[in-house]
Amino acid sequence: MGFEKATLGILDYILITIMLLISSGIGLYFRFSGGKQKTTNEYLLAGKNMPILPVAFSIMASYLSAISVIGTPAEVYMFGIHLLFSNIVYPVGVLAASYVCLPVFFKMGACTAYEYLEKRFGKLTRTFTSVVFILQTILYMPIVLYAPALALSAATNLSTWTSVLSVGTVCTFYCTLGGMKAVLWTDLFQALLMFIGIFAVLITGFSNIGFSEVFRVGYEGGRIVVPGFSLNLTERYTIWNVFLKGFIMSLITFGANQIQIQRLLTLKNISRCRKTLYLGIAFYTLFHGFTYIVGLVIYAHYNKCDPLTAPNKPISAADQLLPYYMINVLGAIPGLPGLCICGVFGAALSTVSSAMNSLSAVTIQDLVKPFLKYKRYSEKTMTLFAKVLTLFFGILCILMTVMADSLGNLIQAAFTVYGMCGAPILAVFLLGMLTTRTNEKGALIGLLSSLCMTAWVSFGASARRVRPKILPLSTEGCIANSSLFNTTSSSILSATVMSMLPETSTLSTTSAIPKIRTENPPIFPLYRISYMWYAPFGLLIGLTVGYISSIIISRITGEYPDVADEFVSPVLINFTSKKKSSKDQGIEIQAQEEAEHLTNGVSIHHTAI
Numbered sequence: 001m002g003f004e005k006a007t008l009g010i011l012d013y014i015l016i017t018i019m020l021l022i023s024s025g026i027g028l029y030f031r032f033s034g035g036k037q038k039t040t041n042e043y044l045l046a047g048k049n050m051p052i053l054p055v056a057f058s059i060m061a062s063y064l065s066a067i068s069v070i071g072t073p074a075e076v077y078m079f080g081i082h083l084l085f086s087n088i089v090y091p092v093g094v095l096a097a098s099y100v101c102l103p104v105f106f107k108m109g110a111c112t113a114y115e116y117l118e119k120r121f122g123k124l125t126r127t128f129t130s131v132v133f134i135l136q137t138i139l140y141m142p143i144v145l146y147a148p149a150l151a152l153s154a155a156t157n158l159s160t161w162t163s164v165l166s167v168g169t170v171c172t173f174y175c176t177l178g179g180m181k182a183v184l185w186t187d188l189f190q191a192l193l194m195f196i197g198i199f200a201v202l203i204t205g206f207s208n209i210g211f212s213e214v215f216r217v218g219y220e221g222g223r224i225v226v227p228g229f230s231l232n233l234t235e236r237y238t239i240w241n242v243f244l245k246g247f248i249m250s251l252i253t254f255g256a257n258q259i260q261i262q263r264l265l266t267l268k269n270i271s272r273c274r275k276t277l278y279l280g281i282a283f284y285t286l287f288h289g290f291t292y293i294v295g296l297v298i299y300a301h302y303n304k305c306d307p308l309t310a311p312n313k314p315i316s317a318a319d320q321l322l323p324y325y326m327i328n329v330l331g332a333i334p335g336l337p338g339l340c341i342c343g344v345f346g347a348a349l350s351t352v353s354s355a356m357n358s359l360s361a362v363t364i365q366d367l368v369k370p371f372l373k374y375k376r377y378s379e380k381t382m383t384l385f386a387k388v389l390t391l392f393f394g395i396l397c398i399l400m401t402v403m404a405d406s407l408g409n410l411i412q413a414a415f416t417v418y419g420m421c422g423a424p425i426l427a428v429f430l431l432g433m434l435t436t437r438t439n440e441k442g443a444l445i446g447l448l449s450s451l452c453m454t455a456w457v458s459f460g461a462s463a464r465r466v467r468p469k470i471l472p473l474s475t476e477g478c479i480a481n482s483s484l485f486n487t488t489s490s491s492i493l494s495a496t497v498m499s500m501l502p503e504t505s506t507l508s509t510t511s512a513i514p515k516i517r518t519e520n521p522p523i524f525p526l527y528r529i530s531y532m533w534y535a536p537f538g539l540l541i542g543l544t545v546g547y548i549s550s551i552i553i554s555r556i557t558g559e560y561p562d563v564a565d566e567f568v569s570p571v572l573i574n575f576t577s578k579k580k581s582s583k584d585q586g587i588e589i590q591a592q593e594e595a596e597h598l599t600n601g602v603s604i605h606h607t608a609i
Contacts, residue, residue, distance in 0.1 A: 446546020
């Protein structure tokens with residue numbers, strides 16, 4: 001098998017242009033229709049009157065970034081389908097969030113999740129978590145935009161900066177003009193493109209290779225495997241860390257992350273919210289599962305001639321596998337590669353647009369309004385300010401993406417910062433909603449302790465990288481041409497693009513089956529722990545330290561928090577009320593028994609007389 005640089009045709013460019021124009025048109029439509037984005041409620045929460053379907057698709061599309069769409073098939077190609085089993089527990093985490101956290105937000109009528117933290121703990125907690133969210137999201141947006149563009153440019157003739165500037169500009173345009181309604185309805189359109197693109201890859205792959213052959217080759221190549229039951233914390237994937245991280249990540253996303261919570265707050269009530277969330281996670285689980293099958297299709301196609309290690313190799317990083325496959329294999333059908341790239345761009349647009357809108361909401365609601373006498377400003381002025389902020393964050397995202405090529409290891413640092421913040425913030429929300437003894441000082445101590453620990457381990461492991469062992473790759477079916485080596489792009493992407501692949505691997509390019517460098521120099525034991533355990537340990541530290549610190553502080557000061565029922569999860573209220581009811585019932589029964597005993601004693605006394 002030989003390789004050559006893949007090329008997009010005129011029809012492909014036409015389809016990509018049409019997709020971007022339709023996305024822009026949706027923004028224009030909602031700017032001049034309905035409420036015309038004249039209030040912050042309309043602009044940030046779509047008037048709290050959104051239908052179920054667009055919000056459900058938006059949840060799916062924004063949860064699945066282009067990094068996941070491109071990175072998951074690469075994960076399967078290099079390591080197997082271990083992470084597919086996290087789909088089993090995603091719905092469990094979503095169910096927990098829908099009953100533990102979301103009812104509290106709806107009861108408050110909040111615009112941002114962090115409003116709750118001020119009412120439950122205090123202004124400092126709200127401000128700190130809001131700033132953390134803003135920083136991590138600002139760092140993450142450029143990567144979501146840059147990573148797929150770089151992967152596409154490496155595998156095709158599509159310019160990196162053409163992709164970045166066109167997608168970034170269109171995203172900023174429709175977000176600024178159309179607000180949350182434009183974001184949600186555009187996400188619906190983009191989610192449909194994502195499904196069309198992945199179906200095109202699957203149908204073409206099964207047609208060329210054969211349905212059963214894809215799974216046979218995947219099984220024989222060790223890609224279809226169930227995670228082991230080992231208790232070794234340094235093992236990359238086990239059934240325990242896959243299940244636990246899957247549960248915690250879904251709980252973080254829908255119980256403590258502004259981007260998804262803001263979507264759900266656009267619905268009328270908690271009942272519609274739950275229906276939408278369950279439908280959205282069903283779409284997500286379905287699409288996520290398809291991306292793993294795509295990884296098997298790509299492996300089955302290239303299992304005898306790996307494009308990463310073959311002579312005259314066309315790509316230099318695993319992240320480029322899906323874009324190269326789409327153009328190289330699907331290119332026989334005019335327009336089909338362009339349609340698939342529209343799906344990748346749609347995934348990037350949905351994630352970045354969601355982040356822009358949420359950044360605007362958090363900045364206004366959590367940083368501006370609490371510290372300024374905003375009542376003197378009209379609703380029109382605040383809405384205009386929200387639009388200006390959205391435009392600012394969009395331009396900032398584009399500028400940071402343009403700088404990304406020169407940032408080097410800072411991109412990996414940005415990924416690390418984004419990944420390490422979720423569990424500590426979730427711990428604060430759970431301490432507030434599931435306990436009544438936690439106070440603000442204790443919650444902040446728990447948050448900072450968890451952040452410090454996860455930062456230490458995350459950055460330490462990144463600096464002293466443990467090389468994971470990848471599965472065997474073969475070049476025995478390639479056309480021999482060892483004198484030609486064509487590296488087509490910067491290798492920075494191989495170390496940074498995939499959130500699920502925080503570690504890179506060193507591959508040999510001179511043998512049929514590459515020699516995998518798995519020897520690691522002496523490393524501090526904590527740095528050898530699998531990255532899958534970072535979120536569970538971060539959550540455990542935040543909860544434990546936060547709760548114990550609160551009890552100690554309360555005993556020292558003699559001050560105990562007085563928590564209203566509206567700031568506590570219905571789950572805790574129901575549990576305590578049942579416990580109290582059982583206790584009261586027990587006291588009542590005991591009183592009745594004592595009364596009966598007393599009555600019997602008096603009766604006996606009278607009988608004796």
